[in-house]
Amino acid sequence: MSNDTRDVAFIGLGVMGYHMAGHLAKAGHRVTVYNRTGAKADKWVSEFGGKTAGTPRAAAQGAGIVFACVGNDDDLRGITTGDDGAFHGMTDGCVFVDNTTASAEVARELDAVARAQGCHFIDAPVSGGEAGAVNGVLTVMCGGDPAAFDGVKDVIDAFARAVTLMGPAGSGQLTKMVNQICIAGLVQALSEGVNFAQKVGLDGNRVLEVISKGAAQSWQMENRGTTMVKDEFEFGFAVDWMRKDLGICLAEGNRAGARLPVTALVDQFYAEVQAMGGGRWDTSSLMRLLTTP
Ligand SMILES: NC(=O)c1ccc[n+]([C@@H]2O[C@H](COP(=O)([O-])OP(=O)(O)OC[C@H]3O[C@@H](n4cnc5c(N)ncnc54)[C@H](OP(=O)(O)O)[C@@H]3O)[C@@H](O)[C@H]2O)c1
Numbered sequence: 001m002s003n004d005t006r007d008v009a010f011i012g013l014g015v016m017g018y019h020m021a022g023h024l025a026k027a028g029h030r031v032t033v034y035n036r037t038g039a040k041a042d043k044w045v046s047e048f049g050g051k052t053a054g055t056p057r058a059a060a061q062g063a064g065i066v067f068a069c070v071g072n073d074d075d076l077r078g079i080t081t082g083d084d085g086a087f088h089g090m091t092d093g094c095v096f097v098d099n100t101t102a103s104a105e106v107a108r109e110l111d112a113v114a115r116a117q118g119c120h121f122i123d124a125p126v127s128g129g130e131a132g133a134v135n136g137v138l139t140v141m142c143g144g145d146p147a148a149f150d151g152v153k154d155v156i157d158a159f160a161r162a163v164t165l166m167g168p169a170g171s172g173q174l175t176k177m178v179n180q181i182c183i184a185g186l187v188q189a190l191s192e193g194v195n196f197a198q199k200v201g202l203d204g205n206r207v208l209e210v211i212s213k214g215a216a217q218s219w220q221m222e223n224r225g226t227t228m229v230k231d232e233f234e235f236g237f238a239v240d241w242m243r244k245d246l247g248i249c250l251a252e253g254n255r256a257g258a259r260l261p262v263t264a265l266v267d268q269f270y271a272e273v274q275a276m277g278g279g280r281w282d283t284s285s286l287m288r289l290l291t292t293p
Contacts, residue, residue, distance in 0.1 A: 005155055006030055009059040009066040011079050011086060012100070013040045016126065017069035019133040020099065020159040022048050024067070027158035034059040034079075056080070060089035065152055069099040069126075072244055073106040080110055092118040095152050099140070101125045101241070103248050104170030104177075107143060111169035120148035123169060124156065125176035129237055137161040141179075143171030177252055180245045183220065183283070184266040190220050191287040194228045198291075204229035224284040231291065236282030239273050246270065 006029050010021035013035040021044065025031045031050040035041040041052040053059035056079045060066045066086050070076055076098060080087045086096065087110075096114055098107070098121065107123035114121035122144035132138040140156055140163040142149055149165045156163045166175045193216075197207045208225040211217070227233070246267040253260040269286055276292070278285050 005064040005151065007063050007065075008032075008155065009034065009053070009056075009063040009086070011035075011056050011059060011066065011068040012070040012075075013044050014069065014071075015130050016099070016133045017067075018044060019130075019136075020067070020069060020126075020138070023136040023159040024155070025050055027155075029155070029158075032059045032063065055084035055089075056086040057084045057089035060086035060094070061091075063090070063094060065155055066090060066094060066096045067099060068096070071100065071241075073102045076100050076102050076106055076110070081113060087113060087117065087119070090114075090117070090119050093120075095120040095122060095148050097122045097124050097152055097156065099124050099126050101176055101180075101245055101248070102173060104143075104173040104252060107170040107173050111144060120145055121169065122149055122152060123172040124163075125172055126160075127176065127179050128161075133159065140164070141166055141172040141175035143167055143169050143173065143175075173248075174252070177245075177249045180242070181249050181260060181263050184242075184246060185262040186218055187220055187224075187283055188262075188266050188269065188286050190218070190225070191228065191284070191290055194225065195287060195290040198229070220284065224282070227282075228284050228287045231287075233278065233281035233285040233288065236284070238280045239270050239283060239285060240279040242283045243267065243270050243274065 008024055008029045009032045011034045021031055021033055025048040032053050033041050033044050034053045034056050045052055070079055079085055111121040122142050124140050124142045126138040126140050128138040136159045138160045140160045142165045153163050166172055194204055197204050212221050269289055272289055273285050
């Protein structure tokens with residue numbers, strides 16, 4: 001068994017994980033992948049080399065770092081401490097880097113389990129979307145032990161443009177919650193602005209071109225404005241994922257006594273988008289609630 005950080009495992013080859021694991025392989029790491037749906041793992045190996053494993057436990061055996069990017073808290077518990085989970089295959093000193101957007105609570109829980117077996121857990125959710133994963137320019141917000149972080153930071157760099165330790169276990173997830181809280185209200189305001197422009201007879205694209213050079217500029221305006229004008233939402237960051245994230249934010253806000261009135265309202269708007277059949281639409285589809293009679 002080795003704890004060489006050139007030997008890495010990656011669990012969860014979805015929209016994000018597939019490309020993140022690809023960047024690790026391109027950076028020269030020996031990557032073993034596990035995906036619940038095996039065909040995706042086979043496709044990944046045919047594209048990037050490396051090996052597949054039949055279980056998260058087998059993928060983690062001999063790895064210096066085990067990465068994961070699955071859906072939510074329960075998925076994460078399943079692939080770590082569940083039957084044949086990665087924690088059962090990890091050896092002393094191994095660092096588990098979790099790129100899933102999950103709760104701070106599950107991060108603290110898994111950090112404690114990892115420590116008890118002589119390993120480390122870093123919560124490391126990402127921002128930047130599928131394009132950020134494809135281009136290897138994600139922003140990674142981390143929580144955990146500083147020495148363990150120092151040992152993995154350069155490896156995470158393979159798919160990131162910024163990798164920052166924010167504090168102890170759970171701090172990466174808390175930072176990602178701030179990110180999602182900021183986005184929720186902003187996307188609703190952008191939807192209202194674009195819809196207003198169209199209803200008062202302005203050319204939506206020209207308005208965006210002009211105001212994106214002023215104080216209203218945002219990533220959402222630059223990257224989603226024109227598709228909102230075109231009523232295109234079949235791409236991007238799914239409403240279902242956003243509702244999962246906002247649920248985590250609202251629960252944490254409740255615990256911390258931090259009021260989130262706009263976030264709670266936008267969460268309800270996203271529930272309406274889901275009821276319209278838009279669970280897989282991009283989060284900018286809040287616009288549809290304003291344009292649909
Ligand atoms: N997409 C984005 O733009 C974006 C941006 C930032 C953060 N995120 C976050 O990143 C995470 C992954 O997002 P994604 O878009 O890559 O999702 P995705 O395409 O749905 O992929 C999810 C991956 O997790 C695996 N998985 C889910 N539940 C599992 C379980 N119980 N056991 C084993 N494997 C399981 C899936 O396996 P199968 O292939 O078998 O289904 C798949 O490989 C989420 O937490 C999301 O909120 C996403």
